C-alpha cells in the first residue's frame with residue numbers, strides 16, 4: 001500500500017486536480033472559448049523569439065553528446081553560473097560569482113534542494129498566508145513543520161508582530177514570495193527591513209541561524225515601475241530561488257537557480273549540500289540544454305504589457321461589479337474577496353457561468369479566491385458579463 005505521507009498528500013491535492021478535470025469537461029461541452037478558466041498559473045505569453053533562436057543555434061552548433069548529456073558538475077555549467085552571477089551583480093550591485101549559483105530544476109526544484117539541505121525532522125519553516133500551497137508539501141518532504149502566519153487582509157503585507165511571536169529555537173527557515181502568488185502584492189522595502197531586524201534579533205536570542213528563502217519566480221513581472229527589493233542586501237542569511245518559468249514563459253523546461261551568498265551562515269557547507277541535493281533528489285541536476293539556453297537569454301524579457309492589460313481590465317471590471325480586491329503590483333494573479341464566507345460555495349456558483357477560480361483555502365486564506373489572469377484578453381473581456389451575472393446573485 002502507499003505510504004501514510006503520500007495518502008495525506010493525495011487527499012490534499014484532490015481539489016486542484018478536480019478543477020483541472022472540470023475545466024476540460026466544460027470545454028468539451030461548451031467549447032474552450034466559452035469557458036473562463038482562471039485556475040492555472042501557466043503563462044500564455046509565448047517565450048521570446050530569442051529563446052527559439054538560442055535552441056536552434058545550440059542544436060546546430062553544439063556537440064550533441066554534450067548538449068544532451070549529464071551536466072558536467074552538479075551545480076551546473078561554470079560559464080552559465082558565471083554569466084548568471086555577473087548579470088545579478090550588474091542589476092543589484094551584489095558580488096556573486098559562479099560558486100554562489102546552483103542551477104536548478106525550476107523554482108520548485110530549488111526550494112526542494114534548499115529545504116533538503118537545511119532541515120532536520122521537526123525543524124520549523126515559516127510562511128506568510130496567503131502562500132503557494134506547495135510550500136507545505138515541500139517542507140513535509142523533509143519532515144519539517146510549516147508554521148503559518150495569518151494573513152493581513154487589508155494590505156496582504158506580512159503580519160510582523162505575529163511573525164516575531166512565532167519564531168522559535170526550532171525555526172530554520174522563513175519563505176517569502178514577492179511578487180506574491182496569489183495576491184500579486186510586492187513586499188515593500190520597509191517591510192523587508194523590519195523583517196530582517198526581527199530575524200537578526202531572534203538569531204541572537206536563540207543562538208541559531210535562521211535562513212530567509214526568497215522564492216521569486218515572479219521577480220520580472222512587476223508593473224508600474226514598482227521596486228522589488230533584492231533580499232540578500234538586507235539580511236545576510238538569505239537564499240534566493242529564481243526561475244525562468246514565468247519570466248521567460250518556460251515552465252515546462254524546468255530551469256532556474258539558487259543563489260547562496262558568501263555572507264550566509266556556513267555558506268561553503270550549504271553550497272556543498274545544495275549541489276549534492278540537486279543530484280540525489282531524483283531529477284539529477286538542471287537540464288543541460290536549458291542551462292545553455294538561459295545563458296544566451298539573460299537579458300530577455302517577457303512581454304509584460306500583455307499581462308498588464310489583462311490586469312487593468314480584469315481589476316477595474318471586477319471592481320465596477322462590486323467585487324473587493326487589492327490591485328496587484330506584480331505576478332499575474334488577482335485575489336478577490338468572496339462575497340460569502342465559504343469561498344468554495346462562491347467557486348461553485350462561479351462554475352455555473354463556466355468561470356473557474358481557485359478557493360483561497362488552497363493558499364491558507366479562506367474567504368478569498370484566486371484568479372490567474374495569464375489568459376487571452378478575449379477570455380478576460382468575455383468573462384466580465386458572466387461575472388456580472390454572478391455578482392447579481394449576491395446583490
Ligand code: PLP
Nearest residue numbers: 041106107108132177181243245
Ligand atoms: N513558487 C511559486 C510562488 C509559484 O507560484 C510557483 C509556480 O507557480 C513555483 C514556486 C514553482 O515554479 P517552477 O515552475 O519554477 O518550479
